[in-house]
Amino acid sequence: MLKIQAGIFVFFYFSISSTLTIKWGSTKVMEILAKEFTEHKTFKELLQPILVPRMVDTDSHRNVREHLINTLKSLNWHVEVDEFQDETPYGTKAFRNIIATYDPSKPQRLVLSAHYDSKNLTDGKKYFVAATDSAVPCAIxxxxxxxxxxxxxxxxxxRVGH
Incomplete structure (x- = not known):
C-alpha cells in the first residue's frame, strides 16, 4: 500500500518533453503562465466547493474529494485513490490520498501536493494558528x-503526431 501521509492531496505532473523545447524555468513559460493566470473571480469559484469544514471521514470530506477527482478527470488526468485507516485522537479514521497523473505513460513526473482535510475543531477549541487553510493550496x-x-x-x- 502506498501510504503518502494522512490527508495528502497529490498531483503527479509530467514535464514538457523536448518536442516543445521549453524549460520549466524559462522566461517564455513564465510569461505564458502569468498571462493565463486565473482571474480573482474564477479562482474564488475554484475555491468555493473546497472552502468547507473537511474533517477526515466525514460527508463534507467525501464531497470535497469527489469534487477534486471530478475536476481533475475533466482535465484528462488519470486519478487513483489510496485508501488506508489510521488512528487519530478521535478514533480510527479512513484516510484517502488522491493521486492524479496527467499521462501515466511518461517516465518523468513533477509532484505537487497539499492537504485537503481540515482541522477538527469539534473538541471545543474555537481557533488554531496556521498560515492558511488547506482549501487554498488545493484551489491553487x-x-x-x-x-x-x-x-x-x-x-x-x-508526441502522438510523431
Whole structure:
C-alpha cells in the first residue's frame, strides 16, 4: 500500500518533453503562465466547493474529494485513490490520498501536493494558528492544472503526431 501521509492531496505532473523545447524555468513559460493566470473571480469559484469544514471521514470530506477527482478527470488526468485507516485522537479514521497523473505513460513526473482535510475543531477549541487553510493550496493546484492544460495537451498531441 502506498501510504503518502494522512490527508495528502497529490498531483503527479509530467514535464514538457523536448518536442516543445521549453524549460520549466524559462522566461517564455513564465510569461505564458502569468498571462493565463486565473482571474480573482474564477479562482474564488475554484475555491468555493473546497472552502468547507473537511474533517477526515466525514460527508463534507467525501464531497470535497469527489469534487477534486471530478475536476481533475475533466482535465484528462488519470486519478487513483489510496485508501488506508489510521488512528487519530478521535478514533480510527479512513484516510484517502488522491493521486492524479496527467499521462501515466511518461517516465518523468513533477509532484505537487497539499492537504485537503481540515482541522477538527469539534473538541471545543474555537481557533488554531496556521498560515492558511488547506482549501487554498488545493484551489491553487486545481488552477495550475487548468492553466497548464494547454501546454500538456499540446505536448501530448506533438508526441502522438510523431
Amino acid at each position: 493546484l486545481l488552477d495550475m492544472a487548468k492553466q497548464l492544460d494547454c501546454l500538456l495537451t499540446k505536448e501530448k498531441s506533438n
